[in-house]
Amino acid sequence: MNFSLQERYRAGDSLLHRLDPRIKVVVTLVLIVGIVMTPSAAWPAYALLWVLLGGLALLGRLGFWRLARTAGLALPFSLAAATLMFTTPGNEVLRVFGLVVSDAGLARFAAVLLKSWLAVQAALLLAMTTPFTDLLWALASLRLPQTLVAIIGLMYRYLFTLRDEAERLMRARAARSGSAANHRSGGSLGWRARVAGGMVGSLFLRSYERSERVYAAMLARGYTGRMRALDPPPLRWQAVVLGGVPLAALAIIQLLAARWWA
Amino acid sequence: MVGLNERVMSHHTIEVENLSFRYPDGRLALDDVSLTVAPDEKVALVGPNGSGKSTLLLHLNGVLRSPTGTIRLGGLPLNDRNLGQIRAWVGLVFQNPDDQLFSPRVYQDVAFGPLHMGLPEAEVRARVERALAVVGMGDYAERVSFHLSVGEKKRIAIATVLSMEPKILVLDEPSAGLDPRARRHLIALLRDLKQQTMLISTHDMRLAAELCARAVVLDGGRVVAEGPTEHILNDADLLERHGLEKPF
Secondary structure (H helix, E strand, C coil): CCCCCCCCCCCCCCHHHHCCHHHHHHHHHHHHHHHHHCCCCCHHHHHHHHHHHHHHHHHCCCCHHHHHHHHHCCHHHHHHHHHHHHHCCCCEEEEECCEEEEHHHHHHHHHHHHHHHHHHHHHHHHHHHCCHHHHHHHHHHCCCCHHHHHHHHHHHHHHHHHHHHHHHHHHHHHHCCCCCCCCCCCCCHHHHHHHHHHHHHHHHHHHHHHHHHHHHHHHHCCCCCCCCCCCCCCCCHHHHHHHHHHHHHHHHHHHHHHHHHC | CHHHHHHHHCCCCEEEEEEEEECCCCCEEEEEEEEEECCCCEEEEECCCCCCHHHHHHHCCCCCCCCEEEEEECCEECCCCCHHHHHHHEEEECCCHHHHCCCCEHHHHHHHHHHHCCCCHHHHHHHHHHHHHHCCCHHHCCCEHHHCCHHHHHHHHHHHHHCCCCCEEEEECCCCCCCHHHHHHHHHHHHHCCCCEEEEEECCHHHHHHHCCEEEEEECCEEEEEEEHHHHHHCHHHHHHCCCCCCC
């Protein structure tokens, strides 16, 4: 069984790893918003944005191409935008099953693909250079509501437990997936779907029950709905300056895009 | 074809030769393990936590596969072609019955194996009924497995493989988490299953003494001792060295 659910953090000691997580969170958010707001036909801007992200990846010793490849994992989700090809008015370039693909539509779709790929790279940069616990206190000290931070933290903690649980269920199913001579094994599609449905149901029930046990254990240790944490270290001006560098690059790219490529 | 299978299965042995297994993270879990269990023999596999017992058991019906070493079950080598047949012959009972029971209702879980084998419906019903009767849970078919006690779940878990009428039973820590009464029931139940070759991994030395004539000690992924259970269980030094203790 192979789940692509794994810890993204890559231990390291680069400048990017050492940068204050609060700065990294803010810079990442601004980068993502900037990427999304790029005018859709500003093709040179995408190339420059990629260079910017790739440069950061090199700075974090993560590998330019590896980051690009890993971000590709999220591309299937942007297929949801495929309808743009057919719905945007423009000149016909292609017909698929009687549906007209317009040039403007194709360009918009390509822009969506590029933007989501770049935005995922930005998010990965953050996830790969920041331990999850650091992200949590960074989010908390950026005034994200405590409850939300607690939910994110618990979700992350139990995501892997849930994955293991699912893995064990599938292992149990595999162990009893036998065949007998003279019989066609495997069962019908409908039956297999019902079995899988039952497994999803079991998984839900167990997670639900585990959540109650976990909550009871938290109450038993004095949980009152607030996660107490140590005070975060003071923000240093060097970190702010460093965080400003990619943002300045982003601003320049956006200015160029707005001035010449839009 | 049927004739061939029956001939092959006339000796339902477990044969493991030079099996080594490394987890993807590089940890060596099994180190050159060789082990043979004769037809209808019951063998105890004892060893401390993390000694590789569960890993070895997961190999016996191909849930885990290792490129080194050979495994033969009922004389049939474990490979892609024989996998389905071997899974029907080898009933693997997991340590945690919650892992074993993945369906909402008891009946669906016990029927899963035979249904997957493609048996006709009447046969499936008969087998489910028989399997539940053997473990003494005949009235539980329509119950929601989620709400049963650990002891009940354990027995249902055994029924889920008995319904496949396996020739070999492989049990991982069958008595873990059971109260004394449920444990006695379990021991009686396993003792009465005389048609199956059994390999039982356990820390429960008294269970091993009661059920198995022979014991194999596994530690650090290696077979460190092997012999009549009585001898092994009286060797306090050996047990101490490998994180176990004398039962009496």
